[in-house]
Amino acid sequence: MLKTLRIVCAVALFTAFNLFFLGFADFPGALARVQLVPALIALNVGALVLWGVVTAIFGRLYCACVCPLGVLQDAALWVRRRFAKASFSARPARWCLRGAFLAAGAVLFLIGGASLVGFLDPYATYGRFAASVLEPAATWLANMAGDAMAAQGNDCMLRQEMALRGACALAFSIAAGLAVIVCAMWKGRLVCNTVCPVGAVLGACAMRPVVQVRIDADSCVKCGMCERACRAGCVDAKEGKVDQSRCVRCFDCISACRKGAIRWTARRAAK
């Protein structure tokens, strides 16, 4: 149930963002303004406090549903799972690496503002990829449909110019997007818990959230199914522990457990 709800929210927001990037809808512009790096650049204190509080209470729901780059990684993993089994194992927290990328993001922001920090901003990375791939693809499809209708004597659709960007910018945007996709197919949400500076900040806020994904030691039979399902590599089934700072609230572990031993539950209620 939790997993289904999370997928529905993620798909709805991802669709809205893509319509926004393609210029079909204006309303997701408000959602774009509450993305963390755009909110930081615009000094949108309300959005920053909101995500800090939500993360401290519920964990990284932002990474579960709101970040389009996170949903792109989940889509890549979903495609892989259609063709081959994906089995993960517990990974180290790598705080040094996460801290280094966070520091790099802060330096880029201080010396270059929005233009430089965009190289590490997940929202900008997805936006560039979408603009480089989705926009030309949508224009091409629209022109194909227009040509087909014109062949039938219906000229109601005007041909549109392909909005292709400079070769370097195009190559960089596509390469970054493809690197994220390949990494997600191979290692799940590895990018989220190593490279992404937003993930490092949210991870720090989510060290001890009020509502946690927890293993009940009394019901757990240590089968390891939850650990193998975890795309963030943050479940250690042998130790019966979940690293809350890396958990991206996908709830795959809860679906994988046949004993009902892993739950999303309030910290105080947990044994």
Ligand code: SF4
């Ligand atoms: S860690 Fe970064 S890239 Fe991953 S979902 Fe969260 S904000 Fe997006």
Ligand code: SF4
């Ligand atoms: S899947 Fe359930 S029973 Fe198996 S290790 Fe995880 S929590 Fe324990």
Ligand code: SF4
């Ligand atoms: S611990 Fe569970 S909810 Fe968290 S990332 Fe891993 S599989 Fe998803």
